[in-house]
Each structure stands twice: as C-alpha cells, then as structure tokens.
Amino acid sequence: MTAPSADVRTDAFVAALARAGQRVTLPRQAAARLVAARIGHFTAAQLMEDAEAAGEPIGRATVFRALDLFASLGLVERVDLPDGNHAFVVCRAVHHHHAICTRCGRSVDISDASLGEALAAVERQTGFRMTAHRLELFGLCAECAASGVR
Amino acid sequence: MTAPSADVRTDAFVAALARAGQRVTLPRQAAARLVAARIGHFTAAQLMEDAEAAGEPIGRATVFRALDLFASLGLVERVDLPDGNHAFVVCRAVHHHHAICTRCGRSVDISDASLGEALAAVERQTGFRMTAHRLELFGLCAECAASGVR
DNA sequence: ATGCTAGTTGATACTGTGTCTCATATGGAA
C-alpha cells in the first residue's frame, strides 16, 4: 500500500483537468500541487494559507471553485468531520468511503462492497428507495494508535 | 410503526430535561414543542422562524443552546445533508443511523447492527482503531417514492 | 506569431451559520 508521490499526484490532477476539457490555468495547477502535497484532510482555508506560504496566493473564490472542480472530477471529496466542519480529502474516483484519523488527519479509502447487503436490508425494512449514502469512519490510524495517547 | 403524537413527544422532551437536572425554562419548552411538531429534519434557522410564527420568538443563541442541549440528551441528532448543510432530526437516544427522505425530509432511525461486522473487517484491513462513525442514508421514503417524481 | 473569445480570476461585497459577551431575567430550592 505505497502512496503515490506528491508530484505524480499533481500530474494526475493536471491530466484529469485536460481530459475533462477543463483549462489548465496557473491557479489550478498551484491548487493541484498544494492539494497533492497535503497529508490527510484539509479545508479551503488551509489551502489558501498554503498558497500564501508558497508565495503564490490564490483568491478565496478561486480556491473554492478549484476544489469544487476537483470534487466534480472525483479527485477530492468533501467530508464532514465529527465536529461539524467541512474538509476535503484526496481520493479515488469510484464510489467509496473514508476512514479518517482523528489525530493526524490521514485518510484511507474504504471499499463500498461490505455495505451493499446492509443497505438492501434497510430498503426492505423501511420501504425507502435509497439514492445516496454517506459513511465516514473516524478513529486512530495504525501509527497514531501505536505511538501514543488520544 | 405508529409515530408518537407531537404532545407526547413534547412531554418526553420536558421529562428528559428534568431527569437530567436541567431547568425547564419557557424558551426550552417552546423549543421542545416546536421540535416535536416538526416532521422531518429542520435547521436552527427554521426553528427560529417557527418560534416567530408561533408568537413566541426565541433568541438565536438560545435556539442553538437548546438544540445543543437536546442533542447532548440524545433527543435530537445533528445530521449533515448531502448539500453540506446541517440539520437536526428527532431521534432515539441509543446509537443509530438515519435514513432521510430527500423529498419530504422525514427520517427513519436505522439500527447499527448490520454495520458491526463491516466495521470489524475495515479495522482488520486498515489497522485503524475506529472510535466513531457516521452513516447517513438518503433516498425517497415509501410514500414519496410511490407518489411521484424525484 | 498574433488575435480572438469564451472561460477564468480575484477583489469586494454580501449572506448565512454559529459563537461570544454581558447586562438582565428567571427557575426552583430554601
């Protein structure tokens, strides 16, 4: 389970933009680079700080638009943290879920497979026809669990 | 699956306040009544409008405090809607999940049981030690599914 | 290389949500 390096991921972002017929602008490239360099989840505000720190500030609106775009391309996904705040995580394009470390913020993609039968059972019980669902798991990743408190 | 009436639920709210050693104030009673009268999920802002409409306006801060209190007593729960907004639903006190109708907002409590094995599997695979999770199901309730579009 | 144009940017203003403060009011025990 070796994670791809940050610049490989940056290239993947840029390639995805081009493939989708989206313009590869300087701010989008910068955003892609900053997102790819991040470990764990991050907020729009953090990304703006990163950009500022990297000497290539990006306007607030542009950051939100870039993140929306990345999300619509399945490159990142919006998650709701336990405290009610919103954040983004880098992820695969297919439907899946996230296990998020509450200490370091790292996230691991989880396959949807094990949920299928449980979902079907709920549909039978409730009469609901499910169209979407969100599952977010919070805990400590192996390293954080091994290395200390909280 | 007959839902308790609104005033039975109001009483349950007031009883829960008293049981927890919390003061049964006028604004809290009003909030309890308004929450109990709602069908489906609602936001803090909606509850304020309800209070206004009922001729017993409640301050913004008080509404948030009352909802936080109800949530801490397990009388309501905060949910994150697919659009990223926050809302509240009335619910049982034990850990469970919600199936939320995207058309009428009605929500049905779902037991946690079917998730246990899936969770354990994820822990084995990822090395995470899970401490919390959130599952929200969105779809059409039986009535909305039967009675029309969307 | 150059020009063109649709799409993009970012400064700014705005909306809405939730929090904080603090003077005033009140529930409920004595």
Next chain:
DNA sequence: TTCCATATGAGACACAGTATCAACTAGCAT
C-alpha cells in the same frame, strides 16, 4: 418570599461559502 446559580437574548463577532463584475488568459483559429 427571597435569593442566586443558571439561562436568556441583543448585539457584536468570526468564519464559510456565494455572487458580482471588470480585468485577464488559455488555447484555438488564423
């Protein structure tokens, strides 16, 4: 009835996210 810890609410604040719009630019056509 008195008293005081607790709750209230007006208003100011902090922050996320959106809307507007004039200026800019990516990338195509020439």
